Amino acid sequence: MADVAIYTVISAPVSKDPVALLSEVASPVDLKPTLPESPSKQEVAHAPRDPHVLPSFSRRSQSPILYLPPLLSSLPAGVVAPNYPISSPAFSSPSAPRPLATDSRLPSIDNASLSLHRALHHFRPVTEEYATIPYTEAFNWDEFVLPEDDEREWYCVAFRSKRKDGSDGGPLYEADKKAHEEAVQNGGLILYWYGTPHPTTGLNLATCIWQSRAHAAAANSRPHHIRAMRLAAASYERYELERYRLRKVKGERHVRVELYDGGDVGW
Secondary structure (H helix, E strand, O other), rough: OOOOOEEEEOOOOOOOOOOOOOOOOOOOOEEEEEEOOOOOOOHHHHOOOOOOOOOOOOOOOOOOOOOOOOOOEEEOOOOOOOOOOOOHHHHOOOOOOOOOOEEEEEEOHHHHHHHHHHHHHOOOOOOOOOOOOOOHHHHHHHOOOOOOOOOOEEEEEEEEEEEOOOOHHHHHHHHHHHHHHHHHHHHOOOEEEOOOOOOOOOOEEEEEEEEHHHHHHOOOOOOHHHHHHHHHHHEEEEEEEEEEEEEEEEOOOOOHHHHOOOOOOOO
């Protein structure tokens, strides 16, 4: 991922290493860069920072900062997400990510998915090794607190990848951007998250959470998604898809992440 300027949120981050999840996944949209102010000497040399942690700034900040928060699909017009106690672990940390939102809006969303959408505002990886460890251990699943009476399942797709050296990400990024908005407009996509290539292995991880497996499958046949799939085939040295079931059981407050074992998921 190339260095970028400090970002002011417009819609989503621009990446020179875009991730197309090939099947059942979409892509990022754009941010508008804001020029930084003059640097302090202390900021010239610093340890690499986690791009998934909310950065802090001072009036002297100048060093380029990459920030990759979760990208949530914008809610249908007139729909307001429920309030959540700020004492929830996912909300209480001052470094908790602040999500970006899509230009397009979902056509509809059910109440349980609305609660999940709210919880996913602070979706983040818990280790820098997220691209190599099990999906169930890579994110802060245990911090999400949902209404006790909710009962539902959602469909998750994870994409592990390694880009080919020298591959041109520009056309793929543009195709991904269009495929993502296409997926939101047609419904079902709740969240898209992507990481950065590991500095040693080059491995990366991206993931999407859908209201149902049917929504994810329907996205495969849409024109922008098909174009992104074709471009991605020439851009990656390796790519692997994994599928999971995200479950919320009535009477419990937290979610479970289980390997997808077939059948329908969600509705």
